[in-house]
Amino acid sequence: SQQGEEDPQALSIQEGENATMNCSYKTSINNLQWYRQNSGRGLVHLILIRSNEREKHSGRLRVTLDTSKKSSSLLITASRAADTASYFCATDHLGAQKLVFGQGTRLTINP
């Protein structure tokens, strides 16, 4: 299966702390994307990183990609209660013609 694996499955931190989520995959990719899903809603695209990129930033989000280890991490700095959600990585694999989603990390930010 090409499905990515996310780690941890659940994460609970205090407001203001940083949150780090990891994603690993098995076969070569064109790009890797991170999405957020609030309870009962659809997924929202956060950031896309291409296979020839190593790091990208968007506001309080920082994404890294290590193609040699086939892994990525999403860092959310200075977390807020509104960041409480599930976060999914999705990989666009070479020749696969589909976006493969991991099972997600459930992040809870405690006030």
Added chain:
Amino acid sequence: DAGITQSPRHKVTETGTPVTLRCHQTENHRYMYWYRQDPGHGLRLIHYSYGVKDTDKGEVSDGYSVSRSKTEDFLLTLESATSSQTSVYFCAISESGVGYEKLFFGSGTQLSVL
């Protein structure tokens, strides 16, 4: 969600009945997708479309068919619903217009097959 409307939002049906879910977009995007989301499986691609009357299967297409007669509408049909098709169904479009990049999702349809 701006740009995508899924209908119905909730549906309860009986095993063996046909069910059609509708996805309507106002953005004129070429690529449209149907995913299902289940606990323990994440999101899995059912079918996708890359233009009017151009569709293809995803990884879990058995028991599902799709049609796209207009750019704005992408229909997902369960010909004879089974309990294993109880799920949340999401429609998505590619905002970037480039295949599998930057998907924008609808709010989902909760389908229960009894």
